[in-house]
Amino acid sequence: MNAASPLDHIQALYRLLLIRTGQRIEAENAIRQIFSESLQKVGDRSEKVDFAEFFRTALSLPAIASSSLKTDLDGWALALHQLPEPERSAITLFYLEIFSPTVLGDILGVDINDLARIIGTARKSLETVH
Amino acid sequence: MGQSLFPLLRPAYENTPELATLASQVRADSESNGNLERQIEFDNKVARELSSLSLTGSQVNEIKFMLSTSDLDMESKNLINTMNPQETDGQLHPSKAVIQAEGVEQEEDEREESPRRARPRTILLAVAVGLIATVCAVVFLISDRLNSFDGADRIIELLDTANYLTGDEFEAVETKAGDLEDWFFLKHGLEHYAVPKQFASIKTVGCRVFKFNGATVAQIMAVPDKEVLFYMFPSDDLGIKVPNGKWEIVEDENWVGGVTGVNDTCFLVAFKGNKEDMKEFLAKTGR
Numbered sequence: 001m002n003a004a005s006p007l008d009h010i011q012a013l014y015r016l017l018l019i020r021t022g023q024r025i026e027a028e029n030a031i032r033q034i035f036s037e038s039l040q041k042v043g044d045r046s047e048k049v050d051f052a053e054f055f056r057t058a059l060s061l062p063a064i065a066s067s068s069l070k071t072d073l074d075g076w077a078l079a080l081h082q083l084p085e086p087e088r089s090a091i092t093l094f095y096l097e098i099f100s101p102t103v104l105g106d107i108l109g110v111d112i113n114d115l116a117r118i119i120g121t122a123r124k125s126l127e128t129v130h
Numbered sequence: 131m132g133q134s135l136f137p138l139l140r141p142a143y144e145n146t147p148e149l150a151t152l153a154s155q156v157r158a159d160s161e162s163n164g165n166l167e168r169q170i171e172f173d174n175k176v177a178r179e180l181s182s183l184s185l186t187g188s189q190v191n192e193i194k195f196m197l198s199t200s201d202l203d204m205e206s207k208n209l210i211n212t213m214n215p216q217e218t219d220g221q222l223h224p225s226k227a228v229i230q231a232e233g234v235e236q237e238e239d240e241r242e243e244s245p246r247r248a249r250p251r252t253i254l255l256a257v258a259v260g261l262i263a264t265v266c267a268v269v270f271l272i273s274d275r276l277n278s279f280d281g282a283d284r285i286i287e288l289l290d291t292a293n294y295l296t297g298d299e300f301e302a303v304e305t306k307a308g309d310l311e312d313w314f315f316l317k318h319g320l321e322h323y324a325v326p327k328q329f330a331s332i333k334t335v336g337c338r339v340f341k342f343n344g345a346t347v348a349q350i351m352a353v354p355d356k357e358v359l360f361y362m363f364p365s366d367d368l369g370i371k372v373p374n375g376k377w378e379i380v381e382d383e384n385w386v387g388g389v390t391g392v393n394d395t396c397f398l399v400a401f402k403g404n405k406e407d408m409k410e411f412l413a414k415t416g417r
Contacts, residue, residue, distance in 0.1 A: 006194070007190060007194075010185065010190055010193050010194070011184055011185060011190070014183070014184070014185045015180055015181070015183045015184075018183050019180070019183075028185070028189065031185075031193065032192075032193070035193055035196050036196065039196060073183075075179050076175065076176040076179040076180065077179050077180060077183060079176075080176065080180065092180065094138070094140075095173065095176055095177040095180050096177075096180065097140070097142040097143075097177070100143065100146045100148070101135075101138050101143055101146060101148055101149060102146070102148050112135065112138070112148055113134055113135070115138065116134055116135045116136070116137045116138045117134075117137075119137045119138055120136075120137035123137060123169070123172070123173070126172075126176060127172065
């Protein structure tokens with residue numbers, strides 16, 4: 001697994017937020033909020049950027065139910081958005097290939113066996129829908 | 131762990147410590163390998179569409195700028211650790227080992243020093259941005275003032291009236307623009323007819339006189355190579371102050387106008403286009 005660049009992380013975070021919110025504008029606002037709040041927390045301390053923390057923050061934001069708002073998504077992206085949590089975020093992060101499965105489980109707060117089960121369930125749901 | 135981790139297999143993850151053994155077992159068995167290939171094929175379809183959702187370049191730059199001005203180290207150990215599967219196997223990344231070896235004292239020094247580095251830089255950046263914005267605003271205001279003249283807004287209003295012309299308003303008069311002085315005087319009693327020499331030989335197709343904000347305006351339609359309108363009226367009647375021989379250019383949404391003074395008469399030439407088109411037109415007719 002190759003190391004992802006900061007740009008990869010930024011784009012991946014946006015994709016996760018877009019799948020969770022279903023709307024580009026919501027995702028754009030959320031990513032600005034996440035970076036802005038994280039940088040404020042860091043303040044004057046010379047902290048190291050932990051991109052995993054940004055993803056944890058993204059997951060801590062209220063997840064929008066897929067039926068509650070109009071969405072900008074279609075195709076497989078819409079199918080991902082329509083999955084329930086935690087399947088939606090887990091398989092989205094899994095497909096983004098930014099973190100290893102163990103780190104992914106850590107971000108999601110599950111062990112690797114639970115992660116495998118969640119990914120398996122999410123994949124079956126996607127296969128059923130399409 | 132065994133086959134329970136099978137759903138996690140993807141080419142990108144096959145070499146991670148947690149999945150490497152399972153991946154090699156699955157690849158060795160033809161039936162399992164076939165199942166995995168089908169799973170990968172399905173996953174690739176979804177992953178491809180997911181990766182097509184992207185922030186624009188400017189949005190990414192905005193975020194990069196936030197990070198770059200925050201004094202944070204984006205190539206830090208934590209960033210690398212989150213991406214490095216070796217870390218999950220309990221092995222230290224070299225950067226982490228180095229950082230640990232530096233000791234508590236150095237960390238404290240860094241924490242004390244960082245505000246002194248960060249604050250002046252942020253302040254300087256803010257001051258620089260403020261100065262640049264102020265200079266830009268001043269340059270814009272001065273340039274706007276330099277490019278304007280008394281009565282420019284009236285000319286823009288006059289240009290706007292051209293949007294409502296149908297062509298039927300004009301009386302057909304096919305002659306040269308420079309030969310219409312008598313026609314306007316005899317037909318309309320108009321005394322302020324003056325055309326710059328460079329337009330005198332342009333052939334006209336129609337003429338008319340109309341009132342605009344109390345001023346009597348002579349208007350000519352000509353078609354040298356595109357539809358062009360000439361306007362003539364007493365400069366004082368509309369408060370226009372343009373020196374004789376000097377051209378000022380104004381534009382509204384659709385029309386662009388070139389204005390100059392000919393004795394006490396204001397002469398306006400207009401067509402659909404922009405300032406660059408008018409500059410080119412005036413240069414061409416002035417040759």
